[in-house]
Amino acid sequence: MKNFSVKHRTQSGFSILDLHGELDAHTASQLEDALKDLINQNRSEIIVNCSNLEYIASAGLGVFMAYIEDVRSDGGDIKLTNMNDKVYNVFDLLGFPTLYDILDDESDAINNFSNR
Amino acid sequence: MKNRVTYQLDISASTSNLSEVRNFIGRHAGKNGFSEKQIDEIRLAVDEAVTNIIKHAYKNDESKTIDILLIFTPKKLCVKLTDDGKNFKLDTYERPDLEKQIKQKKRGGMGVYLIHSLMDDVSYTRDNGKNKMEMCKNRNS
Known part of the structure; x- marks a missing residue:
């Protein structure tokens, strides 16, 4: 059963990963591969949009720690945006x-990167 | 409700079964009167514990089995996990030093901390070559 997906898009020149579903020790490798791909392409300004992320376990947090x-x-x-309260509580x-x-909205992350 | 209600699930030691474990907990804890927030907490704690068994006790050997038993009583839910894998220590559960771990690109240690933060009582025993872990959540917590 597929309960997680990660999609890549580019917005205002920044790489954005959209996470969907449940991120656990089984699905964390998909996020890891997506982040590694971006880093290998020398993309270092990365936004991770969590609006459709319904669940995260520590294996998912570990991916963010590693890169x-x-x-x-x-x-x-790596800026994280649009988290629901349940997912934010685990990070917290x-x-x-x-x-x-960890920002409310994707546009906040774009502004933060742009105004540096 | 009855004084004591139990449910059992046996899974093979694969992380692909974690979502089934979470659904199992959610279904029964919801039916037995736990709040959504409590269910989220129990689900995460059990996910972390089962993940640790798969990775550390069984080293990802999918031929092995983990036994999950839920015991609902009027005061609490206790989750008992049994495996016959390697004994691994889970006694240290201080909050991980994230800054240090990031610098050293180290992961890990977070699951155990989460389990102890989210549940009210956690205990481990080794009995007849089996690891037994019990974690309980009080209804009023």
Whole structure:
């Protein structure tokens, strides 16, 4: 059963990953592959839109932890947007909001990247 | 409700079964009066525990089995997980130092912390070559 998907699109020159469904230890590799693809293409300004992300377990959080240093050392960032409260609570429990840009809306992330 | 209601699910040790485990918990905890928020918390804690068993006790050997037992009582839900894999330590459950882990590109340790944060009681025993983990959520928590 396919309960997760990640799609890539480009908006205002930034790479955006749209996450759909449930991100757990089984589906995390799909997100990992998508992030690796972008990094291999030297895309370091990445927005992850979580509006259709219904669930996240620590394996999903681990993917964001593994690649943030790479993109930041290239002058970029991974910004997370449009999270529902349930998903945000998991990030919050582990202290992500102090180390990651978690923004209300995709446009906030685009503005943050553009105004640097 | 009756004093004690139990449900059992056996799964093979594959992460492809995690969504089935979450659905199993959600279905029965909902029917037995837990709130949506409590169900979300229990689901995540059990997902993390089952993931740890698959990865650490069984090293992703899909021929192995994990037994999941839900016990509802008037005061709480207890989830018992049994496996016959390798004994692995889960005693440390401090909040992971994210900043340090990111610098070292290290993952892990988060699941155990989540389990202890989301459930009211967590215990582990090793008995007859089996790992038994029990985690409980009080109805009033």
